[in-house]
Amino acid sequence: MSAVKNSEKTHIKKEPRDLSRRHTNEDFEETPTWAAVITVLGYALLSAVGWLRDFLRNIGIEKKTTAQDPNPKDFVPLYQSYECFYTRNLYTRIRDVFNQPIASVAGATVEVMERLSEDFNWTFKFSGKKLPSINLGSYNYLGFAETSGPCSEQAIKSIEKYGVTICSTRHELGTQQYMKDLETLMAEYLNVEDCIAFGMGFATNALNIPALAGKGDLILSDKLNHTSLILGARLSGAVIRTFNHN
Numbered sequence: 001m002s003a004v005k006n007s008e009k010t011h012i013k014k015e016p017r018d019l020s021r022r023h024t025n026e027d028f029e030e031t032p033t034w035a036a037v038i039t040v041l042g043y044a045l046l047s048a049v050g051w052l053r054d055f056l057r058n059i060g061i062e063k064k065t066t067a068q069d070p071n072p073k074d075f076v077p078l079y080q081s082y083e084c085f086y087t088r089n090l091y092t093r094i095r096d097v098f099n100q101p102i103a104s105v106a107g108a109t110v111e112v113m114e115r116l117s118e119d120f121n122w123t124f125k126f127s128g129k130k131l132p133s134i135n136l137g138s139y140n141y142l143g144f145a146e147t148s149g150p151c152s153e154q155a156i157k158s159i160e161k162y163g164v165t166i167c168s169t170r171h172e173l174g175t176q177q178y179m180k181d182l183e184t185l186m187a188e189y190l191n192v193e194d195c196i197a198f199g200m201g202f203a204t205n206a207l208n209i210p211a212l213a214g215k216g217d218l219i220l221s222d223k224l225n226h227t228s229l230i231l232g233a234r235l236s237g238a239v240i241r242t243f244n245h246n
Contacts, residue, residue, distance in 0.1 A: 029223070029242070043090075050089025065122045095121040103130050107143040110135045202228040210236040 056062040096117060104111040114129040143151045168174035179197055187195040196212075198204045209232030213219055217238040221229065224245040233240050 046090050046093075050085060053089060054085065065119065092121050096124070105146050106135055106138040106140040107146045107149075108135055109133065110138070205229045206232040206235065209233055212236075213238040 053062060057064050096115070101113045101115075102110050103113050110133055111130040112133050114127045114131050115124040116127055117124050140146075143149055144155075146152055162176060162178070166174040166176065170179070183195045183197050186197065187193065198208060205226065205228035209219075209229070213233075213236045215237045217236070219233045219236065219238045219240050221233055221240055221242050222245055223242045
């Protein structure tokens with residue numbers, strides 16, 4: 001920064017900041033070299049095989065299993081070339097583990113409908129079997145959407161007693177006694193002085209953490225924290241130290 005002074009005014013000239021040299025206080029674990037090398041080699045091998053198979057499809061040696069546009073001339077393509085390449089040659093290989101249909105409420109356990117493929121995951125057929133599985137891929141792992149059980153029963157009682165919503169923020173008229181009881185109970189459980197309870201949401205974590213912590217503060221962050229918590233901690237400007245999930 002430099003100052004230029006004349007007889008009437010003083011002008012402050014700010015030098016442009018080099019964002020690439022911005023200092024960060026965040027501490028995180030580096031990716032092991034062997035894991036990075038294996039990942040890159042595997043991706044490169046699949047890509048090379050994919051280019052070879054695309055070449056064989058174009059010259060007619062390998063059959064094209066994807067739907068073809070009969071009249072693509074003078075039309076803008078629906079997908080980018082690499083997006084189509086990735087879907088054909090990489091995603092399809094592991095497509096069976098994605099978008100699995102279920103035949104039950106997504107609670108702590110879930111019934112997954114078994115499906116089989118005879119053309120390497122291009123199409124699927126249901127076998128009629130339902131596979132009981134532990135639900136690790138849904139926000140409803142606590143059972144809040146189930147039609148029976150402790151969560152639904154307590155939810156009905158809570159609605160009958162407190163209503164559906166408060167219709168006000170907490171700093172106006174939106175504080176209820178059960179909120180204070182929850183904060184007190186959570187503070188006792190964590191063995192801390194006090195606690196604040198928020199409604200769940202990405203912006204809740206990303207925007208409230210900078211209001212509670214800033215430069216000169218220390219945030220101890222779980223290594224597997226949600227992205228919203230990580231973003232909020234970074235925006236706060238506080239020193240961040242991560243620890244292994246326990």
